[in-house]
Amino acid sequence: MTAGTKMTVRDVSVWYGAKPALSNVSLDIEREEVIALIGPSGCGKSTLLRTLNRLNDSVAGARVQGLVTLDGEDVYAPATDPVALRARVGMVFQAPNPFPKTIRENVAYGLRIHGLARGRADLDAQVERALTRAGLWAEVRDRLGDPALSLSGGQQQRLCIARALAVEPEVILMDEPCSALDPIGTARIEELIGDLRGRYAICIVTHNMQQAARVSQRTAFFDAGRLIEYGATSELFTNPRETRTRDYITGRYG
Amino acid sequence: MTALLLAVFGLALIGWLAGHARALAFTASRGVLPRQQGWYVAVWTGLPALALLLCWAMMRPADEITLPAMLALLLALVGGGLAFARLRPGFAAGKRVERIVVAALFAASMVAIVTTAGILLSLLWEGGRFFAIVPAGEFLFGTHWSPQTIEGGDPTAGMGALPLFWGSFFIGAVIAMGVAVPLGLLSAIYLSHYAAPRTRRWAKPALEVLAGIPTVVYGYLAAVTVAPAIRDLGVALGIGAASSESALAAGLVMGVMIIPFVSSTADDALSAVPRTLAEASLALGATPSETVRHVLLPTALPGIAGGVLLAVSRAVGETMIVVMAASSVATISANPFAPATTVTRQIVDLLTGEATFDSAKTLAAFALGLVLFLLTLFLNFVALAAMRRRGAARA
Numbered sequence: 100m101t102a103g104t105k106m107t108v109r110d111v112s113v114w115y116g117a118k119p120a121l122s123n124v125s126l127d128i129e130r131e132e133v134i135a136l137i138g139p140s141g142c143g144k145s146t147l148l149r150t151l152n153r154l155n156d157s158v159a160g161a162r163v164q165g166l167v168t169l170d171g172e173d174v175y176a177p178a179t180d181p182v183a184l185r186a187r188v189g190m191v192f193q194a195p196n197p198f199p200k201t202i203r204e205n206v207a208y209g210l211r212i213h214g215l216a217r218g219r220a221d222l223d224a225q226v227e228r229a230l231t232r233a234g235l236w237a238e239v240r241d242r243l244g245d246p247a248l249s250l251s252g253g254q255q256q257r258l259c260i261a262r263a264l265a266v267e268p269e270v271i272l273m274d275e276p277c278s279a280l281d282p283i284g285t286a287r288i289e290e291l292i293g294d295l296r297g298r299y300a301i302c303i304v305t306h307n308m309q310q311a312a313r314v315s316q317r318t319a320f321f322d323a324g325r326l327i328e329y330g331a332t333s334e335l336f337t338n339p340r341e342t343r344t345r346d347y348i349t350g351r352y353g
Numbered sequence: 354m355t356a357l358l359l360a361v362f363g364l365a366l367i368g369w370l371a372g373h374a375r376a377l378a379f380t381a382s383r384g385v386l387p388r389q390q391g392w393y394v395a396v397w398t399g400l401p402a403l404a405l406l407l408c409w410a411m412m413r414p415a416d417e418i419t420l421p422a423m424l425a426l427l428l429a430l431v432g433g434g435l436a437f438a439r440l441r442p443g444f445a446a447g448k449r450v451e452r453i454v455v456a457a458l459f460a461a462s463m464v465a466i467v468t469t470a471g472i473l474l475s476l477l478w479e480g481g482r483f484f485a486i487v488p489a490g491e492f493l494f495g496t497h498w499s500p501q502t503i504e505g506g507d508p509t510a511g512m513g514a515l516p517l518f519w520g521s522f523f524i525g526a527v528i529a530m531g532v533a534v535p536l537g538l539l540s541a542i543y544l545s546h547y548a549a550p551r552t553r554r555w556a557k558p559a560l561e562v563l564a565g566i567p568t569v570v571y572g573y574l575a576a577v578t579v580a581p582a583i584r585d586l587g588v589a590l591g592i593g594a595a596s597s598e599s600a601l602a603a604g605l606v607m608g609v610m611i612i613p614f615v616s617s618t619a620d621d622a623l624s625a626v627p628r629t630l631a632e633a634s635l636a637l638g639a640t641p642s643e644t645v646r647h648v649l650l651p652t653a654l655p656g657i658a659g660g661v662l663l664a665v666s667r668a669v670g671e672t673m674i675v676v677m678a679a680s681s682v683a684t685i686s687a688n689p690f691a692p693a694t695t696v697t698r699q700i701v702d703l704l705t706g707e708a709t710f711d712s713a714k715t716l717a718a719f720a721l722g723l724v725l726f727l728l729t730l731f732l733n734f735v736a737l738a739a740m741r742r743r744g745a746a747r748a
Contacts, residue, residue, distance in 0.1 A: 152636060154632060154635060154636055157632070157635060157641075159549065159550055182638050182639070182640050183638065184638075185635065185636055185637065185638040186637070186638030189636065189637070190632075190633075190636035192629050192632065192633060192636075193629075194629065196627065196629040196630055196632075196633045198630060198633070198634070198648055198652070199630075199651070199652050200651070208634070208637060208639075208647070209637040209638065209639075212637065212638060212639045212643055212647075213638060259633070262633075262637065263636075263637065266637060266638065
């Protein structure tokens, strides 16, 4: 393990019931980098993401084998509390999913759950900080009491990012965060990922290869539950080692 | 009459066979199905005749039978004959039969609606006659109820129905809901978000079987088992008013009966909350119970509230349990151990005695029914509006 590694994945396999979803995957998530997971639908990239914060625990019949560590600690050790783990590993979902509450309450949710705010003023300050980091503060500062669902799709997704940032996670998992957004909303999120890099270790699943090339430093290509190729993004996109990778990134797949 | 109906159906059958046979003769042409030509003739033979008989039966009792019989048979022959005469190659009988089928389906769906309207009209009519004798204010807000003793005297005395409405509210909306809402809601939370699929598979139907038990069974459970136990408990606690016809006994049993209504609507509302909302909460490090409390319940609240209102409306209209376990004496008391009566119980008492049909006493039953009907109609209306708002919020 290098000094810059935040999470490691070693020989991880996942099954849903009897169906294997991921086989013998090993990779590292670096502290100050964005890693992109790409591959065709059903290749296991979202499964890997949900394995990292143990969200698969709540899926009936899901089974995980292998080692996942966060700062060297085994994420699946019996002593690890998944609730505490998820406070350190935040997640942004495919479609914006703000709670049907006000904008302020969405961001304050995690703070309240974890008792991170001391008093009203502190809560407001932390809400403002999270919204600022998510690049949404200027747009919503005058309407924090409005329902979150009154925001546009792109704003909702940035609100979901702010909600995840508010609890000060160390890792942020993003599951195709732009798939429900228009090009402008997508550009804002990509810009935001660039701003957040360095402060958080970021792992993003995407279907969009240009996006992977733009935002990530490392890319992992999956196919049929296996990690086919894993390396520096610039390398993987210009000079892939595997034929399957080349076929996929040049659009000759399938 | 039976013979007449058989004759009409017989003619229709002959019409079918005749149409079918005739169509077979030119079946070579495209777009003609002999079966449909047969149905076309059969429908025109049977329907007008049956309609005529139905009208006749409704207009006057079956004292005169020869004239309508002749008319009906004639109509069957004429209708069938005309239809038969129209058959020719390329005649789109199928389309016409289809139109009649649609009309029949529409008529079937109208039956329930027309019946509801009819019930409302008759309640309004009889209720209006009652309110011509007893002022509405006297009836709705009077506190003295003893309609059985008014013969001869002042008809407005003893017609204060407030104790009845209080009893219905206290038993149905307070005590029964006090049982059904917490238990129904908790079981819905368990079933929708905690239970393993295997547990859910048997527990959910088992719970819903509760709704299929005849209410009379609940009634004797209340009267024979629960009511004496409640009275003994009341006596042991030193409550003077403790009665074996207590509000508590009827309300508790009614509450158990209502559990499946609450749990099933709450389960639907909770299951309709998008899975990603629950996952968003879990991914923020919330525990499952925090997720239920702060995300699932608030999101599902309109649907749950609608379900509870529907349950209240059912509880207030419930009759059998209160006939068997509640009191017939009308008093206003907030003591759950004291006897209590309900609107439905009193309607049964008023109509099962021997009385002329238009005495104030019988009319009072219609007035009670009218108010109860309007009340539950209003509750159902609000409930459905609440549930629809949930649907709109999700879209």
